[in-house]
Amino acid sequence: ASEKFLDAFTRVKANFITVFQKLFNEGDQCDLYLENPDDVLESKIEVVAKPKGKKPSTITQLSGGEKTLTAIALLFSLYLLKPAPFCILDEVDAPLDDNNVGKFNNMIREFSNNSQFIIVTHNKATMASVDVIYGVTMAEPGVSRLVPVDFRSLE
Amino acid sequence: ASEKFLDAFTRVKANFITVFQKLFNEGDQCDLYLENPDDVLESKIEVVAKPKGKKPSTITQLSGGEKTLTAIALLFSLYLLKPAPFCILDEVDAPLDDNNVGKFNNMIREFSNNSQFIIVTHNKATMASVDVIYGVTMAEPGVSRLVPVDFRSLE
Amino acid sequence: MRLTSLEVKGFKSFADKTVIHFNDNMTGVVGPNGCGKSNVVDAIRWVIGEQKARMLRSGKMEDLIFNGSKGRNASQLAEVSLTFENTKNQLGTEFSTVRITRMYFRNGESEYRINDVPCRLKDINNLFMDTGVSSDSYAIIELKMIEEIISDRENSRRHLFEQAA
Amino acid sequence: MRLTSLEVKGFKSFADKTVIHFNDNMTGVVGPNGCGKSNVVDAIRWVIGEQKARMLRSGKMEDLIFNGSKGRNASQLAEVSLTFENTKNQLGTEFSTVRITRMYFRNGESEYRINDVPCRLKDINNLFMDTGVSSDSYAIIELKMIEEIISDRENSRRHLFEQAA
Numbered sequence: 001a002s003e004k005f006l007d008a009f010t011r012v013k014a015n016f017i018t019v020f021q022k023l024f025n026e027g028d029q030c031d032l033y034l035e036n037p038d039d040v041l042e043s044k045i046e047v048v049a050k051p052k053g054k055k056p057s058t059i060t061q062l063s064g065g066e067k068t069l070t071a072i073a074l075l076f077s078l079y080l081l082k083p084a085p086f087c088i089l090d091e092v093d094a095p096l097d098d099n100n101v102g103k104f105n106n107m108i109r110e111f112s113n114n115s116q117f118i119i120v121t122h123n124k125a126t127m128a129s130v131d132v133i134y135g136v137t138m139a140e141p142g143v144s145r146l147v148p149v150d151f152r153s154l155e
Numbered sequence: 156a157s158e159k160f161l162d163a164f165t166r167v168k169a170n171f172i173t174v175f176q177k178l179f180n181e182g183d184q185c186d187l188y189l190e191n192p193d194d195v196l197e198s199k200i201e202v203v204a205k206p207k208g209k210k211p212s213t214i215t216q217l218s219g220g221e222k223t224l225t226a227i228a229l230l231f232s233l234y235l236l237k238p239a240p241f242c243i244l245d246e247v248d249a250p251l252d253d254n255n256v257g258k259f260n261n262m263i264r265e266f267s268n269n270s271q272f273i274i275v276t277h278n279k280a281t282m283a284s285v286d287v288i289y290g291v292t293m294a295e296p297g298v299s300r301l302v303p304v305d306f307r308s309l310e
Numbered sequence: 311m312r313l314t315s316l317e318v319k320g321f322k323s324f325a326d327k328t329v330i331h332f333n334d335n336m337t338g339v340v341g342p343n344g345c346g347k348s349n350v351v352d353a354i355r356w357v358i359g360e361q362k363a364r365m366l367r368s369g370k371m372e373d374l375i376f377n378g379s380k381g382r383n384a385s386q387l388a389e390v391s392l393t394f395e396n397t398k399n400q401l402g403t404e405f406s407t408v409r410i411t412r413m414y415f416r417n418g419e420s421e422y423r424i425n426d427v428p429c430r431l432k433d434i435n436n437l438f439m440d441t442g443v444s445s446d447s448y449a450i451i452e453l454k455m456i457e458e459i460i461s462d463r464e465n466s467r468r469h470l471f472e473q474a475a
Numbered sequence: 476m477r478l479t480s481l482e483v484k485g486f487k488s489f490a491d492k493t494v495i496h497f498n499d500n501m502t503g504v505v506g507p508n509g510c511g512k513s514n515v516v517d518a519i520r521w522v523i524g525e526q527k528a529r530m531l532r533s534g535k536m537e538d539l540i541f542n543g544s545k546g547r548n549a550s551q552l553a554e555v556s557l558t559f560e561n562t563k564n565q566l567g568t569e570f571s572t573v574r575i576t577r578m579y580f581r582n583g584e585s586e587y588r589i590n591d592v593p594c595r596l597k598d599i600n601n602l603f604m605d606t607g608v609s610s611d612s613y614a615i616i617e618l619k620m621i622e623e624i625i626s627d628r629e630n631s632r633r634h635l636f637e638q639a640a
């Protein structure tokens with residue numbers, strides 16, 4: 001059991017570094033390690049993230065947007081280990097600036113060759129990057145309905 | 156002490172109803188009440204929010220945007236009781252759709268006759284509604300600098 | 311395995327039967343605050359087996375049933391179905407099209423079905439075994455999870471890891 | 476009372492002396508993720524007296540001092556000053572312009588000043604008595620507070636209420 005875990009851990013770590021550097025910048029330092037390597041099956045998983053030129057002592061010092069990208073990098077590195085047939089993202093792009101929304105959407109576009117993505121968003125750039133859009137409305141107060149949406153007339 | 160508190164509570168409640176109906180819709184039901192009116196100085200403060208046509212049993216059932224607007228309505232109703240000389244808002248508009256960002260900015264504009272507002276945002280509509288904009292950049296990696304910004308060339 | 315459609319009726323704010331098709335690789339869901347977008351996400355989490363009302367932003371399972379509005383009475387039943395194509399034979403069954411259904415009645419009874427045949431929750435869990443599909447999977451990402459992962463609240467990193475390993 | 480300017484040097488990511496003027500009623504602060512916007516908010520919370528490093532997203536007070544970057548060494552001192560016009564005589568002093576300063580040295584020493592005269596934290600707190608200005612005031616609103624107010628974590632509604640009452 002611990003061999004299986006260690007093997008998976010090493011692959012996720014490699015995925016994490018690749019995804020992190022795509023979302024941040026080439027060459028940015030990041031790492032995943034086991035807090036207590038002697039107890040592989042119980043140990044906490046530690047995350048190190050040092051975006052361009054910064055030296056945060058822990059990831060809690062990162063900014064809102066940097067925390068979001070770091071957490072997404074970890075989730076996507078797990079996804080790359082075992083791609084789920086579909087993924088759902090609920091307003092995950094909200095804390096990101098325009099530049100990072102672009103990188104994020106490009107990555108999802110790549111993954112969408114393997115899996116289907118359902119993306120809830122208020123961000124216009126994200127709306128422009130999906131294949132089809134459903135609008136949810138409450139024309140009748142309190143009752144939700146779905147309408148296929150023509151992108152040009154949104155919100 | 157409890158009279159003073161009750162007097163303040165009644166005024167905040169009245170403010171809350173006014174602000175809530177401006178951010179949501181005229182006539183939407185909302186309320187503030189003391190969970191334990193016999194113990195005024197220790198009692199928890201309960202919030203009721205029922206946007207147009209809905210019957211949420213508690214405010215935790217509201218949507219992300221509705222929770223944000225409800226919490227803002229409470230904070231602003233405290234502000235109206237004792238207007239602080241300045242207010243700082245850090246990306247509070249992120250969960251809001253375009254329509255609610257508009258209502259939110261209009262309200263701040265009204266309050267800004269009494270107090271100064273410092274607004275951190277990624278939202279273009281909010282950027283357009285402030286008087287002056289400062290851009291923060293890290294041209295040198297890891298080192299923040301401030302630059303006055305010409306609105307047209309943003310992000 | 312490909313998602314083809316989600317049918318929702320009487321679940322949260324979806325009083326009437328509503329269908330969303332997933333024919334494309336990237337489907338966007340948009341709309342004003344409070345219109346019901348996250349309720350669609352809750353419907354998918356619920357139909358694949360979520361047991362804790364708290365994970366569906368509710369106090370008890372009964373809160374999942376449409377509780378009425380200005381012009382409508384409350385529903386008596388919440389019903390959600392999710393249909394897949396079993397391409398690549400990933401699912402633990404030989405059917406080429408699989409439709410899972412979950413129902414919850416106001417009297418507290420609940421029912422699961424696979425292709426309209428009543429079954430147990432265990433059968434639905436077996437169906438998705440080893441596909442990465444589960445109600446607390448790393449593949450359903452909400453903003454609230456970001457803070458939990460960064461501060462590793464309740465050892466959430468380890469928990470997500472074990473879903474994938 | 477009107478804010479006129481904030482000066483930051485060696486505080487978090489602001490290695491060099493940086494000044495922001497508040498001549499208008501609504502000042503916007505914009506920029507890419509991680510550039511230092513929320514650090515400006517932390518600087519204001521800190522200079523008006525915040526004592527808990529946790530409220531400034533830090534483990535210990537030393538984390539507030541610029542800790543270096545690729546091309547620079549760490550600073551030895553974090554220094555922030557906030558200048559006000561004492562219009563309407565709201566502040567507990569007869570000066571028409573008030574400048575509060577807070578410094579923190581790597582050796583753990585900290586210093587407070589009002590108009591460049593050393594003083595205690597208590598003097599700064601007295602200055603703002605009854606104005607609604609405090610480091611945990613209802614007037615400094617971040618997204619994280621929204622969830623705390625909705626779920627009333629640690630009785631936060633009551634706590635905010637008492638600031639205003």
Ligand SMILES: Nc1ncnc2c1ncn2[C@@H]1O[C@H](COP(=O)(O)OP(=O)(O)OP(=O)(O)O)[C@@H](O)[C@H]1O
Nearest residue numbers: 218219220322343344345346347348349375376377
């Ligand atoms: N059982 C129920 N019956 C009727 N309405 C319900 C029920 N449960 C939740 N709702 C309503 O659904 C609404 C929330 O919808 P949801 O959270 O999906 O919004 P959203 O589209 O995600 O909005 P946002 O953009 O703000 O996140 C709430 O207003 C809530 O009152």
Ligand SMILES: Nc1ncnc2c1ncn2[C@@H]1O[C@H](COP(=O)(O)OP(=O)(O)OP(=O)(O)O)[C@@H](O)[C@H]1O
Nearest residue numbers: 063064065487508509510511512513514540541542
């Ligand atoms: N003591 C310090 N020395 C140097 N840099 C620091 C220090 N403390 C924090 N930082 C850096 O400041 C950055 C965070 O800045 P901040 O949180 O202000 O970003 P932001 O502009 O608010 O971004 P976002 O839009 O993502 O919220 C982090 O990258 C962090 O590494």
Ligand SMILES: [Mg+2]
Nearest residue numbers: 218219347348
């Ligand atoms: Mg939502």
Ligand SMILES: [Mg+2]
Nearest residue numbers: 063064512513
């Ligand atoms: Mg920030």
